[in-house]
Amino acid sequence: MTKTYTYSKNVETMARAGKVIPSGVYGHLGPAEGCMIPSSAYPFFIDRAKGSEMWDVDGNRFIDFMCGYGPNVTGYCDEDVDKAALEQIKKGNCTSLPSHIMVDFAELLTSTVKKDWAFFCKNGGDVTTFAIMISRYYTGKKKIVFVNNYYHGVAPWTQKPDSPGTILEDCCNSLYVDWNDIEGLKKVIAENKDDIACFISTPYMHGNFVDNELPAEGYWQAVRKLCTDNNIVLIVDDIRAGFRLSLEGSDNYFGFEADLICFCKALANGYNVSALCGKEFLKGAAGTVPYTGSYWMSAVPFAAGIANINKLKANDACAHFKAMGERLTAGLMKTANELNVPLVVSGPPALFYLRINDPAGNFLIHQEWVAECVRRGVFITNHHNHFMNLSMTKELVDETVTICSEAMEVMVNNHPGMFK
Amino acid sequence: MTIDVKTLAFVNFYAAMGTLEKYVEYDETARSIAAAQDLTVRFKVKDGPDGVLIFEGGKISVQKYDGMRKTDIVLWCKDPDNFNKVVDGKAMPIPVKGLFKTLAFMGKPTSPFMQLTGKMAEIMRKKEFDNPAERELSTKLAFYAMVAGIAQVGNNDPIARYAMKRVLDGKIVLGIKDVCYATLIKKGGNGPDAHLTCVRHKEPDGRAFMTFDSIDTAKGLIDGELDAMACISGGSLDTRGHMLMLDNLNKILNIVPKYLA
Numbered sequence: 001m002t003k004t005y006t007y008s009k010n011v012e013t014m015a016r017a018g019k020v021i022p023s024g025v026y027g028h029l030g031p032a033e034g035c036m037i038p039s040s041a042y043p044f045f046i047d048r049a050k051g052s053e054m055w056d057v058d059g060n061r062f063i064d065f066m067c068g069y070g071p072n073v074t075g076y077c078d079e080d081v082d083k084a085a086l087e088q089i090k091k092g093n094c095t096s097l098p099s100h101i102m103v104d105f106a107e108l109l110t111s112t113v114k115k116d117w118a119f120f121c122k123n124g125g126d127v128t129t130f131a132i133m134i135s136r137y138y139t140g141k142k143k144i145v146f147v148n149n150y151y152h153g154v155a156p157w158t159q160k161p162d163s164p165g166t167i168l169e170d171c172c173n174s175l176y177v178d179w180n181d182i183e184g185l186k187k188v189i190a191e192n193k194d195d196i197a198c199f200i201s202t203p204y205m206h207g208n209f210v211d212n213e214l215p216a217e218g219y220w221q222a223v224r225k226l227c228t229d230n231n232i233v234l235i236v237d238d239i240r241a242g243f244r245l246s247l248e249g250s251d252n253y254f255g256f257e258a259d260l261i262c263f264c265k266a267l268a269n270g271y272n273v274s275a276l277c278g279k280e281f282l283k284g285a286a287g288t289v290p291y292t293g294s295y296w297m298s299a300v301p302f303a304a305g306i307a308n309i310n311k312l313k314a315n316d317a318c319a320h321f322k323a324m325g326e327r328l329t330a331g332l333m334k335t336a337n338e339l340n341v342p343l344v345v346s347g348p349p350a351l352f353y354l355r356i357n358d359p360a361g362n363f364l365i366h367q368e369w370v371a372e373c374v375r376r377g378v379f380i381t382n383h384h385n386h387f388m389n390l391s392m393t394k395e396l397v398d399e400t401v402t403i404c405s406e407a408m409e410v411m412v413n414n415h416p417g418m419f420k
Numbered sequence: 421m422t423i424d425v426k427t428l429a430f431v432n433f434y435a436a437m438g439t440l441e442k443y444v445e446y447d448e449t450a451r452s453i454a455a456a457q458d459l460t461v462r463f464k465v466k467d468g469p470d471g472v473l474i475f476e477g478g479k480i481s482v483q484k485y486d487g488m489r490k491t492d493i494v495l496w497c498k499d500p501d502n503f504n505k506v507v508d509g510k511a512m513p514i515p516v517k518g519l520f521k522t523l524a525f526m527g528k529p530t531s532p533f534m535q536l537t538g539k540m541a542e543i544m545r546k547k548e549f550d551n552p553a554e555r556e557l558s559t560k561l562a563f564y565a566m567v568a569g570i571a572q573v574g575n576n577d578p579i580a581r582y583a584m585k586r587v588l589d590g591k592i593v594l595g596i597k598d599v600c601y602a603t604l605i606k607k608g609g610n611g612p613d614a615h616l617t618c619v620r621h622k623e624p625d626g627r628a629f630m631t632f633d634s635i636d637t638a639k640g641l642i643d644g645e646l647d648a649m650a651c652i653s654g655g656s657l658d659t660r661g662h663m664l665m666l667d668n669l670n671k672i673l674n675i676v677p678k679y680l681a
Binding site (some may be wrong): 018024029031035038040044207360361367 | 438452453579580582583586590625626628629647648649650652653654655658659660661662663664671672676
């Protein structure tokens, strides 16, 4: 039986954090938004990370399938990416004129994702917001069509009126349709004729607490045609899935062409850069809308991004992500079937989502299993899809299956009679 | 944040007056006052709540008026604002049935209704307590008022309704561990019939759960003296189950204090 972890230094550090940082750890890496249930099963702070593993402040080792919620795509502290970044640090980072490598990065990125231009920012929310501004400026229209269960950042335009800090007027141009619902989209377009600036969506539905759904046959092609026919800018938010399904961007993976596509997480293996890439007809608008930031042209992330993309290409990364995801989910399903646990795997293998189906629909059993996995050194979550990275090995996957299987047995034994 | 007077009227009736149900259950003196009454009082508020306060066998229940129940007293308020003033003791409702019973019921400070509501409000607002039992009673009453307030604010406040509609159908169990529990029941999906109902006990088959580990944690959080995120990190506030339900519930909860202040 694997020894379960304790977290005394984590707890101590969180107590300090709570005094000087709102919520201790705010946002998706924190215990609340990160759905660390129960919080006693989870670490809060990391001491170091390498490849696919991380060690917390108590010295506990974890095999990490969250990858920083996406950015870790080549491997933590990847030597090639870090070397490129360190070399650029010596040459200059945040300077009065941008480094020429910004152009190198833009050329590499646009040729990789088959778009005509790239605009660099820092976070995913920077580029989704810019995409909305460009579409409004270009079309002269104001409304945004969202797909229910979406997440495009935390700016007020992405929120609902009940969200703290958002007001009703922030949301009055928002329209909503269901995923894979072409008829619903047609209806919304008909009802808002000449008012819709853009349609924004992730390439497939990877909402939290729901089984992830791929596009239905012909869905994206139908969306593309509706957008073209109605002068609606088609924006793909590829911040989470980008570079994990295909290095060419998820629009190309699913056989259609976005007008604007947003990248961030996997762009530079954790170095802070995001990019909006677009088609030629929107380049003028992108250059006209006022948008800039103090660190948006920092050279170090560009150098890291170049090294990262080249390494992903050289190693056929997406095939590796898929193979590792399939190996892991097959191993977990084998155990689940043996123990009669109704485990559901959804989404692409590179970004698999797990859920134990329970009649009450309350996730308690699933959360219990995930907590037992974390206590034994596999860092997964109960609410969100997971991520594969290039440094993941068959050996680590097999170790993960062993640990998660033991955790599942513990969970099953806690509920005699439930899984017969 | 703007206070919606209609929402406030619903909160005043179902969450504030509604907590009398628990007050008479917990407090012997209150129970004896209630036991001396055996009547049904209807509060009919134009464009607001239309409900009954039922005194029966030393218990009180607060319900929506079903159009059938026999009433002893009917009190009319011309609008929600007028009702809110009645609750604040700044106006009197118009008794359209049972004038003399009304005078006996709430005509002066020593009348049973005034005594019950006055004492309950005093305990709930108290900051310094004579003993731990009084502090516990105050916290439990505040807890029940808060949960019932979530339902009323979610159903009526124009902004909170956005969040209420997005709460998935099912039960959310809230509680102070091993002390007291309440359940919010969401029905009606995301459409116009969407609504929340509060029951003051723990229901089975919950889909989401929020549990304070102690009276101290509950009191600290309800009074705004503790940080909810810190409590989650430290384990003194346990949240589990379908977290999207709690996420939307929290958006309503953020709005509740302005109505219960």
